[in-house]
Amino acid sequence: MAAIDWELDLAGDRRCDSPGHCALYGAYPLMDQSCCLIVSSHLVKSMETTSSNAMELEGFKRCQSDLISHGLSVRSITTDRHLSVGKYIREEWADVCHYYDAWHIVKGEDCRLSTEPGNKEPAGNWIKAIINHLWYSINHTDVSDEHEARWRQLLPHMRDDHRTKLDAWLSQELSSKRLINDLRKAGVQNTAELESFHKQLNHFAPNMVGFSYHGINSRLRLAGMYHNENATRSFKFDRLGNQQYVMARSKNNKLTQTAKRKKVNPTYASVALLNGSSGNTRGNYCEVPGFITRHSPEELRIPAQL
CATH class of the missing domain: 3.30.420 (Nucleotidyltransferase; domain 5)
Incomplete structure (x- = not known):
């Protein structure tokens, strides 16, 4: 080697x-x-x-x-x-x-919020917004302290701005000690x-x-x-020097296709x-x-x- x-x-x-x-x-x-x-x-x-x-x-x-x-x-x-x-x-x-990998943090939180028995109206409608805010808190800064600061802005926003009556389980989950500690160790x-x-x-x-x-x-x-x-592997070009692409479908949305650069054969x-x-x-x-x-x-x- x-x-x-x-x-x-x-x-x-x-x-x-x-x-x-x-x-x-x-x-x-x-x-x-x-x-x-x-x-x-x-x-x-x-x-x-x-x-x-x-x-x-x-x-x-x-x-x-x-x-x-x-x-x-x-x-x-x-x-x-x-x-x-x-x-x-x-x-x-x-x-x-x-x-910690951000995807594992978000995936674990999504699973917990989705499987809890209290995720019904009105708190259940917040699950997608909560997950999006969690992604935003991790990916928009490289400083671990700012991860926690951005994440803690969510609960006051849900309580005061929209007058949402949160269940006890949701408030406890969003401010759990393990989640906060993992956010501090989340990396880019x-x-x-x-x-x-x-x-x-x-x-x-x-x-x-x-x-x-x-x-x-x-x-x-x-x-x-x-x-x-x-x-x-390098990317593949045609005879005229143009980049070649291949269409790929997402696992979450089979109807949506995205163009990805094609690589040379292995x-x-x-x-x-x-x-x-x-x-x-x-x-x-x-x-x-x-x-x-x-x-x-x-x-x-x-x-x-x-």
Whole structure:
């Protein structure tokens, strides 16, 4: 692997092999947000920890050991709102700035407001406006103190300006201690690119198919190699030098189409490394850009029965 001589701004999030709280395997990748490369990833089995929920912290610890063993300097890390990971970084990795992903904060608040039994008239009509204001409070300033200040402007506005009679649960939820603390740690960086890698991982290891430990571990490594090889693809132009676009639909609104710049076709040099067409393949598995977790050819070879 080429030497990394800059401070890393990482993003980390767990990807389970099945939805819910009974996952058997949990993959934890770390991505450098400046170049969108996977620098480390580990697979954890639930039987190695006390529960499925504890796999995220164990995977984070193993990735941290990779970073320390390679002497890499980390400036910041962005994760979801996992309490154990937040506590571990606060106590064991205090010199690293820890931020929460804004999308996870907004999504968690939206789920809580939508599932509470008191979200009926008139407070229920405010849920969309509350979520929009939460996005505005986080994304329109880089200062964490201003996140809280902007957010606290919401309750007086709802009480006084519109004379809305708020339920006790709504007032308590909007000013909860955990939400305020998470707003203070919300950063401008996010885990969007890492979520895109999780989507790519579904092509290598679909959730609807059961794999053995070695089978899903091999697919996790191959997905990381493929992603790092094609993470910095350039955009595609026609013969006249005009930018090419492709139409895409949003998950929330299937009727709306947006034009996105089209990228060049992906390459598969990592497959050539596995097939041995590059000559001495024994030392080439660690030469994929950014990937620091070392693996032998036997670990990356997927048996047919898996």
